[in-house]
Amino acid sequence: MFKLLIIEDDTTLFNEVKERLIDWSYDVYGISHFENVLEEFTAIKPDLVIIDIQLPKYDGFHWCRMIRTYSKVPIIFLSSRDHPTDMVMSMQLGADDFVQKPFHFDVLIAKIQAILRRVYDYNHEAISIKTWSGATVDFERNTVTNNVGSIELTKNETLILKQLIEGKNTIVSREALIKSLWDDERFVSDNTLTVNVNRLRKRLDELGLGKYIETKVGQGYMAREAKNL
Structure with missing residues (x-):
């Protein structure tokens, strides 16, 4: 079972996405304290991160940069911001994809599955x-x-x-x-x-x-x- 970490301060959206992802047999985690995102990320050790840009204390770009200092885990940005510079910035920081709100859940799950298949199928071959x-x-x-x-x-x-x-x-x-x-x-x-x-x-x-x-x-x-x- 893959572990997914959702870094999202909109509780309603987080719960909705979490519930849908659990239905797809993913193990889903959230953030308790947004000033300690990196500590919680390190403790959870997720297989994929979904992160919003607009967050309390520090934005998603900051936390993406911090995560990339320690890990190559796949990252998907999820944001209502639609300026091209936001998408470019996310990719430059090492994100794997960018999904704009509002979004259709089928699109999100397809992107998650594609990234996990690409990243972890390769690793499976190495482990074999x-x-x-x-x-x-x-x-x-x-x-x-x-x-x-x-x-x-x-x-x-x-x-x-x-x-x-x-x-x-x-x-x-x-x-x-x-x-x-x-x-x-x-x-x-x-x-x-x-x-x-x-x-x-x-x-x-x-x-x-x-x-x-x-x-x-x-x-x-x-x-x-x-x-x-």
Whole structure:
């Protein structure tokens, strides 16, 4: 669930937009004290900020400038001011879009979705690639590559390896692995997981990596990070 921060002093408008965004399954926050916007922003750590230009104490341009000092979070200006210089100023300060009041909510939600998709889909791609024991593991393409070569894994093999790498150097229980692989673990025999792990280890042996998947008897498995690489 994405966290959205709305910096808006019009309580009626804030509540209306908040209610509509919650209907779209967003987690929505507001500002309690407009003299401490940066502190509240830092505490909330939103995925996107919607900010008005005209605010108490300091205007939205000021807070945009302050946020940009610490973060590259997407920012949308929401304002009744329609002078071209306001739009230009917002973009120069690093805002991602400008929506003029009054606005149709469908326009706002479309802009929010487009920005989140652009920014966080890219980040997802980066997160889908991990390094482990001198190898590059691509969970999207189901591949493992190191200086020996490259192999392609099955979906189940990739899911097992992903769980183990995310908890590398710690034991991942058999129960956790079974639950991540099969929707209803009641109908999965314990031997099924063993077979899948052994297949994964055999494939990794082609790259000299099978030895780094360790069996912890009675507990589960562990992906050990090779040292001195």
